[in-house]
Amino acid sequence: MHSSLCFYGVLLLGALLFLYRQFVKKPRYHNQIAKADIPPGSCGLPLIGETVQFLAAVSSGRGFYDFIRARRLRYGNCFKTNIFGVTQVFVSSTESAKTILINESGKFTKRYIKSIAELVGDQSLLCASHEHHKLIRSRLAKLFSTSSISIFIKHFDELTVKSLGTWENAGTITVLDQALEITFKAMCKMLMSLEDGQKLNMLQEDITHVCEAMLAFPLKFPGTRFYKGLKARKRIMSTLDLIITEKRRCSQRNQQDFLQCLLIEDEKAGSDEAYRLTDTEIKDNILTMIIAGQDTTASAIAWMVKYLGENQDVLDTLRAEQLQLAEKNPLRPFLTLEDLTEMPYASKVVKESLRMASIVSWIPRLALQDCEIEGFKMKKGWNINVDARSIHLDHNLYNDPNKFDPSRFNDDSKPYSFLAFGMGARTCLGMNMAKAMMLAFLHRLITTYKWKVIDSDSSIKKWALFSRLKSGCPVHAKTLDKKCFFPSVRAIRHLKKPNFAAAKETINHTTPIK
Numbered sequence: 001m002h003s004s005l006c007f008y009g010v011l012l013l014g015a016l017l018f019l020y021r022q023f024v025k026k027p028r029y030h031n032q033i034a035k036a037d038i039p040p041g042s043c044g045l046p047l048i049g050e051t052v053q054f055l056a057a058v059s060s061g062r063g064f065y066d067f068i069r070a071r072r073l074r075y076g077n078c079f080k081t082n083i084f085g086v087t088q089v090f091v092s093s094t095e096s097a098k099t100i101l102i103n104e105s106g107k108f109t110k111r112y113i114k115s116i117a118e119l120v121g122d123q124s125l126l127c128a129s130h131e132h133h134k135l136i137r138s139r140l141a142k143l144f145s146t147s148s149i150s151i152f153i154k155h156f157d158e159l160t161v162k163s164l165g166t167w168e169n170a171g172t173i174t175v176l177d178q179a180l181e182i183t184f185k186a187m188c189k190m191l192m193s194l195e196d197g198q199k200l201n202m203l204q205e206d207i208t209h210v211c212e213a214m215l216a217f218p219l220k221f222p223g224t225r226f227y228k229g230l231k232a233r234k235r236i237m238s239t240l241d242l243i244i245t246e247k248r249r250c251s252q253r254n255q256q257d258f259l260q261c262l263l264i265e266d267e268k269a270g271s272d273e274a275y276r277l278t279d280t281e282i283k284d285n286i287l288t289m290i291i292a293g294q295d296t297t298a299s300a301i302a303w304m305v306k307y308l309g310e311n312q313d314v315l316d317t318l319r320a321e322q323l324q325l326a327e328k329n330p331l332r333p334f335l336t337l338e339d340l341t342e343m344p345y346a347s348k349v350v351k352e353s354l355r356m357a358s359i360v361s362w363i364p365r366l367a368l369q370d371c372e373i374e375g376f377k378m379k380k381g382w383n384i385n386v387d388a389r390s391i392h393l394d395h396n397l398y399n400d401p402n403k404f405d406p407s408r409f410n411d412d413s414k415p416y417s418f419l420a421f422g423m424g425a426r427t428c429l430g431m432n433m434a435k436a437m438m439l440a441f442l443h444r445l446i447t448t449y450k451w452k453v454i455d456s457d458s459s460i461k462k463w464a465l466f467s468r469l470k471s472g473c474p475v476h477a478k479t480l481d482k483k484c485f486f487p488s489v490r491a492i493r494h495l496k497k498p499n500f501a502a503a504k505e506t507i508n509h510t511t512p513i514k
């Protein structure tokens with residue numbers, strides 16, 4: 001009798017608790033949505049918000065995106081938090097991506113937090129206000145012409161061939177390290193004709209300090225990560241000052257690197273301030289291009305090699321396409337831009353790698369006015385972040401989103417569902433250069449080696465600004481025995497007829513990505 005009373009007592013208590021949770025606790029949250037109130041989420045402690053939790057994720061093997069993922073699961077697709085004292089909202093629908101990134105209403109602009117502006121420089125394209133951004137972007141965009149990408153690709157290919165030449169019998173090769181070295185050397189040559197090994201090493205070290213400081217707490221005390229970053233920035237600026245002085249002194253007009261082109265344009269503009277970039281603007285933006293272009297592209301290459309290593313079918317189809325191309329032009333020493341337009345399947349492999357890896361996980365904007373997004377009120381001054389990674393892995397936009405399947409891009413993707421390079425007026429300036437680098441690397445690797453990824457760990461590197469593999473993608477490579485791949489070459493006949501027009505579009509920088 002006593003035990004059955006206890007049993008019913010416990011049952012009653014459980015039922016009451018259930019009803020309380022259903023009708024007393026939950027409706028509070030539901031009401032919030034019904035009233036189109038501010039987005040759900042916690043702004044943490046006064047002043048510091050949830051910065052500590054964010055930094056804990058940044059410094060863990062789970063990576064900074066884990067902070068976002070955990071909150072999206074708890075609060076839904078639109079939620080708010082507070083990092084470094086700023087309210088941050090994360091949204092993850094294609095409609096919000098369109099509203100925010102295309103920005104027809106003019107309600108959004110780009111703003112980086114003050115500490116990042118201190119590191120890349122407040123004259124950087126990344127931090128510039130609307131009008132200032134338009135001027136700098138128009139000046140820099142001219143540098144990314146088809147002819148400069150052609151020159152760049154030849155040099156990038158040369159460095160890739162040299163680097164891959166050392167892979168045979170070299171034991172474990174870390175793809176990310178190799179890719180970082182090649183992209184850095186190629187970009188420094190393109191930006192300012194810098195090729196001196198020692199200077200390159202020092203610059204690379206300083207760039208790493210600046211990147212690591214970008215996610216650090218902005219404490220300017222000796223020994224802190226942020227302080228080291230600021231010191232490194234100072235050294236980089238001095239190096240750039242020396243290079244600019246040297247270029248002006250020697251007037252090496254035959255060296256058509258980006259820096260030289262900007263200086264020549266400035267000379268032509270004379271005292272017309274509207275068309276000149278100051279030395280500070282030039283230096284901040286050279287640094288910006290290195291930071292924006294090197295780590296991102298190298299990380300994307302490492303992910304791509306990992307995905308291919310894990311997907312033999314894709315690898316076979318790709319190799320068939322690439323061997324056919326290699327056999328077509330056996331005597332051509334280096335790849336040309338035209339070669340890259342004849343890689344329709346490889347272009348899809350690149351796009352699929354960028355979708356899955358989401359190197360830039362979210363795209364930040366500042367709300368200039370109060371507005372409503374996804375049914376929630378957003379306040380002026382808040383940072384609204386388009387969660388690109390969540391969009392890239394949305395089941396409603398991509399069938400089986402965690403599967404590496406380049407053929408999904410046989411059809412046009414849904415509008416605003418591919419955000420690897422952003423969208424709108426701030427779309428990545430180096431988009432076509434990045435794709436060209438990925439294609440060139442892919443071609444050389446796949447026509448030279450077969451490889452085995454020897455660490456399948458997908459953890460993200462601590463303190464990385466972009467989504468970067470912690471393992472760096474270690475591989476064992478073996479020179480290709482082409483006989484083994486005859487069946488694959490035969491398989492090319494089953495491929496769709498190469499769509500050259502689509503491939504050309506991939507590297508035409510005036511064409512928006514579909």
Ligand code: HEM
Nearest residue numbers: 292293296297300359360420421422423426428429430434
């Ligand atoms: C796979 C490699 C790359 C990825 C995934 C990537 C991605 C992005 C993304 C998402 C943005 C922000 C867009 C926005 O805020 O709306 C961006 C901006 C930018 N990227 Fe890239 N990028 C890559 C390579 C490059 C390269 C190679 C360069 C230059 C050489 C470059 C230069 C820039 C610049 C200058 C901006 C600022 C554009 C502006 O604010 O107007 N990026 N990139």
